[in-house]
Every structure is written in structure tokens, then in C-alpha cells.
């Protein structure tokens with residue numbers, strides 16, 4: 001679905017991304033992991049086209065993304081940033097409805113289908129009690145769910161999330177990741193998300209991409225990455241693997 005080929009990115013003298021080559025397939029969840037400053041968000045921003053990628057470096061279903069019109073790309077790829085502006089007085093419902101903007105007619109009016117999609121997402125993300133609330137009044141975690149809802153309302157085959165659970169408590173993190181898994185199955189979505197929680201990344205992603213200093217160190221099915229010594233080396237920390245059938249947990253070792 002999405003292919004990254006020989007992607008380099010430099011700011012001044014600093015090489016932020018070095019020869020990134022990755023292939024992301026349909027109906028899979030990819031976890032992008034790596035230490036702070038590894039280049040995870042920068043790579044995601046290239047796929048989102050927030051940073052314009054160089055020609056012939058990122059392809060969506062074979063087409064160079066820079067050749068796709070912005071409004072058409074918005075029907076293919078939705079995203080949620082780490083930081084989202086919340087200083088606007090929209091209700092939860094209005095904010096989620098904004099995800100429908102690539103589909104609206106010239107007058108910007110929503111049809112029944114748009115409204116149904118918004119309703120369905122509000123239900124799927126358990127946001128009914130907040131529906132009429134201003135997003136300014138929500139907690140950080142509640143608002144994060146609304147922004148994910150807005151991205152889901154875009155109904156794109158590709159969803160990019162930068163640290164989607166950074167503001168969520170354990171229960172809400174697990175609930176959101178489980179819902180994403182269910183939504184992925186239902187709609188055949190491809191999800192690429194940056195996660196710092198290694199354990200949850202290994203529980204909920206199908207594939208893992210491990211980045212360090214702007215380079216892909218490892219990429220593949222999670223079982224393969226989980227067994228690699230490189231994982232410990234990159235984090236400069238011993239990690240403990242705990243087998244508890246049918247799950248395998250990974251936690252940092254404490255001396």
C-alpha cells in the first residue's frame with residue numbers, strides 16, 4: 001500500500017533520516033518504535049506530507065505521493081499529531097464531523113451518510129457522553145480520542161498516529177488499541193503508529209519498525225523483532241521477555 005524508497009532528510013548539516021526503505025501492507029498495524037530523537041515523527045510527517053518528501057521516495061499504491069492532489073490524499077491518508085490545537089470552541093460531534101471535509105460538496109454541507117459515519121464513530125469510541133461538550137472542556141485523554149475519531153471519520157485506508165496513547169491511562173490505552181485492532185479488521189485499514197510503550201506495541205501491532213539515529217535497525221513481524229538482541233542494544237537497556245501463554249510481555253529490567 002505504502003512504499004518508502006531511499007528516503008533521506010537533512011536539516012542543515014544534520015541527517016535526520018538516512019536511506020529509509022520500508023513497505024507497509026494492507027490490513028496490518030505497524031508500530032514504529034525507537035529512542036527519543038530516532039526520527040519516528042519525522043518519518044511519519046513525510047508519509048503525511050506535512051514535510052514534503054523528495055520526488056520518487058514515497059509511493060501510495062504505486063503512485064508518487066507528491067503527485068496526488070491534497071484533497072485526494074486526504075481520502076487516502078488521515079493522521080493524528082502528537083499535539084493538537086484545542087483552543088477552538090467546537091463540540092466533540094463538530095470536531096469529528098470535520099473528518100468528513102474531503103467528501104463535502106462545494107457548499108460544504110453534510111449528507112445523511114456523513115452524519116451516520118460521525119454517529120457510528122462516536123459510538124465506537126464510547127464518546128456518546130461527551131458528544132455535545134466543547135473540546136476545550138475535555139481532559140487531555142478524552143480530547144486525544146476525539147482527534148482519533150476525526151481521523152477515523154475521514155474513512156481513509158491509511159491511518160497514521162503519532163503517540164496515540166501518550167495521554168491515556170492504562171485502561172483507555174488498551175481499550176483504544178483494541179478498538180483500533182477491531183476497526184482495522186472491519187475496514188481492512190493500515191495503521192502506522194509511533195509508540196513508546198514497547199509492551200503495548202508488541203501486544204497490538206502486527207509488524208514493528210525499529211528506528212535509531214534516523215535509520216531502520218530492524219523491521220518485520222513482531223515475533224522476529226522481539227527476539228532480536230538489537231532491541232536491547234538500541235534502547236541501551238536490558239528488557240525482560242515474559243511468556244504467559246497466549247501472551248508474551250516485554251518490560252524494562254530494573255537492577
Ligand SMILES: Nc1ncnc2c1ncn2[C@@H]1O[C@H](COP(=O)(O)OP(=O)(O)OP(=O)(O)O)[C@@H](O)[C@H]1O
Pocket residue numbers: 011014016034035036037038039040041042043
Ligand atoms: N526543525 C528541526 N531542526 C533541527 N533538528 C530537528 C528539527 N526537527 C527535528 N529535528 C531533529 O530530528 C531528530 C528526529 O526528531 P523526531 O521528532 O523525528 O524524533 P522522534 O523519534 O519522533 O523522537 P521522540 O520519541 O522524542 O518524539 C531529533 O534529533 C530532532 O531534534
